[in-house]
Amino acid sequence: MASKNQIKMIFPSCSENVGIARVTAAAFAAQLELTLSDIEEIKVAVSEAISNAVIHGYGDKPGEIEFTLSLDEDRLEFVITDFGKGIADIEQARQPSFSTDPERMGLGFVFMESFMDELIVESAVGKGTTVRLIKRVAAAPAH
Numbered sequence: 080m081a082s083k084n085q086i087k088m089i090f091p092s093c094s095e096n097v098g099i100a101r102v103t104a105a106a107f108a109a110q111l112e113l114t115l116s117d118i119e120e121i122k123v124a125v126s127e128a129i130s131n132a133v134i135h136g137y138g139d140k141p142g143e144i145e146f147t148l149s150l151d152e153d154r155l156e157f158v159i160t161d162f163g164k165g166i167a168d169i170e171q172a173r174q175p176s177f178s179t180d181p182e183r184m185g186l187g188f189v190f191m192e193s194f195m196d197e198l199i200v201e202s203a204v205g206k207g208t209t210v211r212l213i214k215r216v217a218a219a220p221a222h
Contacts, residue, residue, distance in 0.1 A: 084110065084150040092133045092142040092161065100129045100146050100159075107148045108155055111216050120194035121155070121214060127190050128159040128210045136163030136208060154196075157212040166202040 086107060090096045104125040108118050132144045145160040192198045197213035 083152065086148045088146045088148075089143055090146070092137045092144050092163070094130070094133055096144070097126055097129045097133065100144075101126045103146075104148060104157060107150070108214075110150060111155070113216070117214070121157070121212075124191045124194040124212050125157055125159070127188075128157070128212060131188075131210070132159055132161035132163070132208065135166075136161035138164070154216060155214040158209060159212075160207065160209045162207040165204040165206050166200070166208055167204050169200050169202055 084107075086103070088100070088103065090099070101122045105118050105122050108121050113121075129144065129146065136142065136144075140163070142161060142163050145158075147156075147158040147160075149156045149158070188198070188200070191210070191212060195212045196215045197211070199211040199213075200208065201211075202208040
């Protein structure tokens with residue numbers, strides 16, 4: 080089934096672009112009759128996923144992040160892909176308080192999982208990571 084609407088962005092992995100992706104996700108989600116709370120949760124989940132790609136995917140090295148936003152009949156889907164380091168152990172990375180960086184709280188995946196209806200993480204060491212954030216929505220008309 081083709082998406083009702085889709086946007087794909089490609090941008091450098093710098094922290095300044097986290098805010099741009101966050102605002103884009105909010106504007107995209109606003110096509111639907113969602114609550115402000117739903118939109119805030121989407122913004123946080125997307126911010127966490129993009130931040131992970133910038134900080135953990137690439138570290139200090141430059142790289143690209145692909146961000147695809149899709150709207151289907153019954154769901155919003157946000158796909159964040161980096162081509163960086165990858166995650167050696169996804170299950171471990173998804174545990175609360177786990178982080179490869181002692182400066183970080185390790186709650187990114189926890190927020191993504193609690194704010195979205197589905198979180199799918201695929202990764203290969205040395206090749207990168209793809210995070211799919213899915214928010215199910217009532218089949219309501221888009222504006």
